[in-house]
Amino acid sequence: MRRFILLLCTSVVFAQVPFERIVNADREPGNWLTYSRNYQGHRYTPLDQITPANVAGLKVKWAHQFPTGNNEVSPIVVDNVMFVTGPNEAEALDVHTGRSLWKWKRPIPEDYQNIGFGRVNRGAAILGDKLYVATLDCYLVALDAKSGQERWTTQVADYKPGYSMTMAPLAIKGKVVVGISGGEAGIRGFIDAYDAKTGQRSWRFYTIPGPGEPGHDSWRSDGWKTGGGSTWVTGSYDPQLNLVYWGVGNPGPDWNGDSRPGDNLYTCSLVALDGDTGALRWHFQFTPHDTHDWDSTHVPVIFDGEIRGKARKLIGVANRNAFYYVLDRQSGEFLAGKPYAKQTWATGLDDRGRPMVVPETEPSEKGTLVWPNLNGATVWFSPSYSPKAGLFYVAVRETGATYYKREADYKPGTFFAGGGQQELPNDDVWGAIKALEPTTGRQVWEFRLLSPPWAGVLSTAGGLVFSGSNEGNFYALDAKTGEPLWDFQTGGPIGANPISFNIDGRQHIAIAANRVLYVLGL
Amino acid sequence: MLGLSYLWAQTTLDPPGDPAWGKKLFESQCALCHGQTGTGGRGPNLHRPKLDHAPDDGALRKLISEGINPEMPGAWQLSAREVASVAAYVRALGTVPVEPVAGDPGRGAKVYLSKGCVGCHMIRGEGSGYGPELTGIGARRNAAYLRESVVAPEASVPEGFLLVEVATNAGTTERGVRLNEDTFSIQLKDAKGEFHSYRKADLKDIRKLRGKSPMPSYAGGLTPDELTDLVAYLASLRGQS
Numbered sequence: 153m154r155r156f157i158l159l160l161c162t163s164v165v166f167a168q169v170p171f172e173r174i175v176n177a178d179r180e181p182g183n184w185l186t187y188s189r190n191y192q193g194h195r196y197t198p199l200d201q202i203t204p205a206n207v208a209g210l211k212v213k214w215a216h217q218f219p220t221g222n223n224e225v226s227p228i229v230v231d232n233v234m235f236v237t238g239p240n241e242a243e244a245l246d247v248h249t250g251r252s253l254w255k256w257k258r259p260i261p262e263d264y265q266n267i268g269f270g271r272v273n274r275g276a277a278i279l280g281d282k283l284y285v286a287t288l289d290c291y292l293v294a295l296d297a298k299s300g301q302e303r304w305t306t307q308v309a310d311y312k313p314g315y316s317m318t319m320a321p322l323a324i325k326g327k328v329v330v331g332i333s334g335g336e337a338g339i340r341g342f343i344d345a346y347d348a349k350t351g352q353r354s355w356r357f358y359t360i361p362g363p364g365e366p367g368h369d370s371w372r373s374d375g376w377k378t379g380g381g382s383t384w385v386t387g388s389y390d391p392q393l394n395l396v397y398w399g400v401g402n403p404g405p406d407w408n409g410d411s412r413p414g415d416n417l418y419t420c421s422l423v424a425l426d427g428d429t430g431a432l433r434w435h436f437q438f439t440p441h442d443t444h445d446w447d448s449t450h451v452p453v454i455f456d457g458e459i460r461g462k463a464r465k466l467i468g469v470a471n472r473n474a475f476y477y478v479l480d481r482q483s484g485e486f487l488a489g490k491p492y493a494k495q496t497w498a499t500g501l502d503d504r505g506r507p508m509v510v511p512e513t514e515p516s517e518k519g520t521l522v523w524p525n526l527n528g529a530t531v532w533f534s535p536s537y538s539p540k541a542g543l544f545y546v547a548v549r550e551t552g553a554t555y556y557k558r559e560a561d562y563k564p565g566t567f568f569a570g571g572g573q574q575e576l577p578n579d580d581v582w583g584a585i586k587a588l589e590p591t592t593g594r595q596v597w598e599f600r601l602l603s604p605p606w607a608g609v610l611s612t613a614g615g616l617v618f619s620g621s622n623e624g625n626f627y628a629l630d631a632k633t634g635e636p637l638w639d640f641q642t643g644g645p646i647g648a649n650p651i652s653f654n655i656d657g658r659q660h661i662a663i664a665a666n667r668v669l670y671v672l673g674l
Numbered sequence: 675m676l677g678l679s680y681l682w683a684q685t686t687l688d689p690p691g692d693p694a695w696g697k698k699l700f701e702s703q704c705a706l707c708h709g710q711t712g713t714g715g716r717g718p719n720l721h722r723p724k725l726d727h728a729p730d731d732g733a734l735r736k737l738i739s740e741g742i743n744p745e746m747p748g749a750w751q752l753s754a755r756e757v758a759s760v761a762a763y764v765r766a767l768g769t770v771p772v773e774p775v776a777g778d779p780g781r782g783a784k785v786y787l788s789k790g791c792v793g794c795h796m797i798r799g800e801g802s803g804y805g806p807e808l809t810g811i812g813a814r815r816n817a818a819y820l821r822e823s824v825v826a827p828e829a830s831v832p833e834g835f836l837l838v839e840v841a842t843n844a845g846t847t848e849r850g851v852r853l854n855e856d857t858f859s860i861q862l863k864d865a866k867g868e869f870h871s872y873r874k875a876d877l878k879d880i881r882k883l884r885g886k887s888p889m890p891s892y893a894g895g896l897t898p899d900e901l902t903d904l905v906a907y908l909a910s911l912r913g914q915s
Contacts, residue, residue, distance in 0.1 A: 602855060
């Protein structure tokens with residue numbers, strides 16, 4: 153009898169994941185069904201067993217070794233199965249033991265070039281009975297979640313001119329939404345949605361409007377053809393409004409804007425797209441005519457709050473350009489914004505949220521020292537929003553750089569950057585986890601890190617904030633005060649987002665650190 | 675015959691590189707990861723005489739052209755001459771050219787031994803590892819820099835070398851070279867070569883003595899001739915062979 157119960161407890165029962173399960177993710181906090189756990193981009197877990205009082209007892213329960221290093225994956229956990237990905241790879245793991253249930257791999261072509269980023273993958277999406285994985289060579293692949301066998305494979309773009317995919321797809325109602333990398337290769341960016349069952353493309357939104365389209369006049373030259381506008385970080389989604397919110401990357405060439413006069417829409421913007429058609433509902437451009445590589449590729453965070461005495465549907469973005477923004481998510485109206493990190497390029501934001509740019513802060517032949525550096529005050533790794541604490545948490549990079557402007561000649565499949573930066577010495581830069589008031593951006597607390605981080609933030613209903621450092625520390629802070637409560641040396645730089653889920657009803661935390669994924673519990 | 679040998683040279687030797695042209699190419703194609711002046715960023719610092727992945731010029735050209743899978747893309751779009759130029763520029767970053775240096779390296783070697791330099795430095799496996807390793811120092815630093823380092827060590831402390839003084843909550847203090855540090859801990863090596871590791875929560879003060887060096891000035895401890903000979907010796911140290 154005892155043996156029978158044990159078998160029952162550890163058996164893997166995998167159910168389908170219809171859209172409604174993801175919409176109602178809070179009803180099953182033991183799973184982690186989409187990139188940010190919920191469509192709202194919160195990276196927050198309602199699980200509360202691990203608390204400030206007991207977090208010191210966290211221990212490694214199992215570890216998984218990846219075949220390559222620098223893993224950025226944020227796993228998906230569904231009904232006792234964890235799905236992890238790497239470059240052109242996916243694997244299903246038993247959550248009880250970490251043992252592999254199946255593996256899938258697609259060869260990376262010999263002539264594939266990763267121009268301006270690493271060979272990474274940030275995770276998978278799940279919908280129905282399929283797992284969706286985006287590949288470096290620009291295919292969207294639907295795998296049978298139970299076997300890892302391919303159901304369909306669709307080419308999203310040709311990798312040869314520099315298109316690539318590193319983000320986790322976002323599965324919404326009947327569709328899988330993806331974005332592309334390649335902002336340093338003179339691509340023309342887009343956001344695509346594919347039919348989840350067939351792999352047929354449902355819609356495409358070009359982030360660089362073509363002739364005759366609204367916004368095209370923000371490109372006063374042929375520069376739009378190589379205008380960049382990549383879309384390499386997973387967006388968020390409002391199921392009630394049926395709007396997909398997605399960040400758009402930098403214009404190209406990055407540091408030399410001479411060939412692309414104008415605001416260069418919709419680069420460095422947040423776009424709100426109709427989930428059924430991909431039609432643009434609104435856009436907000438954070439950095440018009442960017443020349444510092446400040447992609448607006450972040451996870452936008454959906455929340456409701458009161459602004460000037462009025463209840464509003466909001467969306468918050470801690471931008472790479474060092475400003476935190478609050479927008480109305482129905483209209484895109486700018487409501488509030490302020491710097492959350494050191495910046496020297498703007499005196500502030502005007503009433504409509506447009507930056508008031510300090511003269512002569514563009515890259516130059518001799519070099520121009522500007523904060524933040526090209527990686528920005530934050531970048532792709534996720535922020536977190538705790539509805540319980542009422543705080544927005546962001547991993548912050550406090551560093552400037554000397555920006556240089558150089559010639560840029562477009563050759564398909566090569567760097568089209570027009571300059572670069574010289575970083576400040578290591579001991580002149582630092583990092584932090586900052587807690588902001590979501591409706592204003594006012595800083596509530598900060599916890600300082602030795603160096604500018606590359607890891608995202610997880611907040612928990614238990615009152616904790618988890619993140620990682622470049623030096624391998626995985627740590628927990630008090631969500632209310634930022635006080636450090638626990639840390640663990642993983643042995644490798646952490647450049648990934650943490651998640652939380654249950655194993656047999658007990659809360660666990662997972663984080664990738666270079667080659668190893670750790671699963672920790674009490 | 676002359677024509678034939680010229681043809682032979684053209685077809686079998688790599689084209690010569692122009693470092694000035696290589697600099698331009700580097701700034702537009704490589705600076706994104708290696709920094710505008712090659713001191714590193716996402717990619718490694720290239721200001722070093724020996725590159726981990728490119729032991730010789732041929733390997734360096736091949737590496738630039740083909741990349742390092744998976745972390746570095748190959749510059750397949752560059753011609754052989756352009757690749758050679760980038761290679762020449764990169765090679766020059768970490769190496770100072772051989773220059774005529776006054777003094778006698780042989781006598782300088784004796785000064786090095788008699789003045790106790792071996793107490794802190796290592797050359798070809800001999801000495802102590804507290805200070806920087808000097809086997810290839812002449813390839814990395816010119817004679818003027820080496821002279822300054824001997825008479826005024828704090829004028830230019832080597833990159834990554836940091837002297838730290840800590841005071842513990844228990845009331846003790848320690849001073850040493852920083853071996854490693856993260857947000858929660860720091861590791862030091864004191865002048866005797868002993869390792870010390872601290873949780874930062876156990877420290878009430880961490881003083882990073884930027885620009886400070888544990889090496890004393892030898893301005894008063896050497897005659898002008900001894901100094902010249904010592905610099906000549908250090909400048910002659912260009913690698914293992």
